[in-house]
Structures are given as structure tokens and as C-alpha cells.
Amino acid sequence: MSLAFRDVACVRGGRMLFSGVSFDLQSGDAAVVTGPNGVGKSSLIRIAASLLAPFEGSVTCDTAQALLTEASALDPDRTLIAALRFWAALDDKPVANTRIARALSALDLNALADIPVRLLSTGQRRRASIARVAASGAPVWLLDEPANGLDTVSIARLETLIAEHRATGGIALVATHLPLAIPHAQEIAL
Numbered sequence: 001m002s003l004a005f006r007d008v009a010c011v012r013g014g015r016m017l018f019s020g021v022s023f024d025l026q027s028g029d030a031a032v033v034t035g036p037n038g039v040g041k042s043s044l045i046r047i048a049a050s051l052l053a054p055f056e057g058s059v060t061c062d063t064a065q066a067l068l069t070e071a072s073a074l075d076p077d078r079t080l081i082a083a084l085r086f087w088a089a090l091d092d093k094p095v096a097n098t099r100i101a102r103a104l105s106a107l108d109l110n111a112l113a114d115i116p117v118r119l120l121s122t123g124q125r126r127r128a129s130i131a132r133v134a135a136s137g138a139p140v141w142l143l144d145e146p147a148n149g150l151d152t153v154s155i156a157r158l159e160t161l162i163a164e165h166r167a168t169g170g171i172a173l174v175a176t177h178l179p180l181a182i183p184h185a186q187e188i189a190l
């Protein structure tokens with residue numbers, strides 16, 4: 001499995017944000033997208049997710065993706081466990097209860113499983129969104145600022161999850177302005 005960019009350029013609002021971006025991520029690989037505010041990190045993640053078309057170049061991905069963005073994809077009115085089950089049912093039938101249980105534990109969310117998502121704190125909601133990605137079973141993780149709002153312990157948990165995902169053959173593309181320990185990741189400096 002792979003995720004590759006070939007000479008990708010991005011234009012938004014009539015302005016060229018970046019051009020000539022190429023990388024090739026194979027099973028077990030990771031890349032970190034860095035750069036100042038407004039340079040186009042989120043746009044690059046959206047291009048990888050096919051939510052935005054490249055202005056030039058091409059993107060290929062031959063497997064399923066899970067996307068984490070600033071906006072929570074979890075239904076605010078469902079309890080956390082119900083919101084996760086809703087997505088797991090979409091991503092992988094029959095419902096992957098084992099993966100959800102593992103993700104809840106990995107993000108220390110068991111005690112919050114029966115709380116409506118709308119009542120979670122900012123950091124808790126971010127952890128829940130990461131749990132959704134981890135529970136999806138998708139080989140490619142596209143993470144836009146996953147460490148935003150996380151405390152130190154949660155950042156360490158996120159780093160562990162990414163490492164475990166790669167160790168089992170997954171791919172991670174991570175845009176972050178916060179330092180994250182992602183060993184041997186390619187750096188895509190915009």
C-alpha cells in the first residue's frame with residue numbers, strides 16, 4: 001500500500017501556496033508536514049484526502065484513509081461510544097468493537113464512553129477524534145494538527161498510537177506545528 005504525491009502544487013484564493021511537492025509513503029512510513037501558519041499544511045492534508053484537487057501534479061493512494069481535521073467528525077448528541085460505533089459501522093462492517101475498545105483504552109477514554117460528545121472538553125474531544133481514526137482500521141492516517149489541545153500525557157499516547165500503527169504496516173501523514181516524536185518520519189517543510 002502507498003500514498004504518493006508527484007509534483008503537487010496547491011492554489012487557494014488565487015494564490016499559489018506550494019508547488020513541486022513530491023513524496024512516496026509505503027507501508028510503515030510516516031511524513032510530517034511543517035511550516036508557518038497559512039503556508040498550506042491543512043490544504044496538503046485535504047489534497048491527500050481528495051477533498052481538494054491539486055492545481056498541478058498527481059496524488060495516488062491505493063488503500064482506505066482515515067482523516068482527522070480540526071472539525072470533530074463525531075456526532076455531538078451521541079454518547080462517545082455510540083458515536084464511535086456509528087463510524088466503525090461505516091468504516092468496517094460488522095462493527096469493530098475490539099478496535100473501538102482498544103482505541104478507547106489507548107486514549108484513556110473508557111471513563112467517558114457514556115458521556116455525550118458535546119459535553120467533552122476540547123482535549124477530550126480531540127482524543128475522541130483520534131480514537132475514531134485508530135478504530136477505523138484504515139491503513140492511511142491523515143492527521144491535521146492532531147496534538148492541538150492535548151496535554152503532555154495525551155501527546156505521548158498519540159505518539160505511541162502512530163508508532164503502533166506504523167509497526168503494523170500503516171502509513172501516517174501528519175501536519176503539525178507542535179513537536180511530535182515520529183521516528184524516521186520524512187519531513188515535508190512547506
Ligand SMILES: Nc1ncnc2c1ncn2[C@@H]1O[C@H](COP(=O)(O)OP(=O)(O)OP(=O)(O)O)[C@@H](O)[C@H]1O
Pocket residue numbers: 012013017035036037038039040041042043044177
Ligand atoms: N476555501 C478557501 N478559499 C480561499 N483561501 C483559502 C481557503 N481555505 C484556506 N485558504 C487559504 O489558504 C492558505 C493556507 O491555509 P491552510 O489552512 O492550508 O494553512 P496551514 O498551513 O494549515 O495554516 P495553520 O498553521 O494556520 O493551520 C491560507 O492563507 C488560507 O487563508
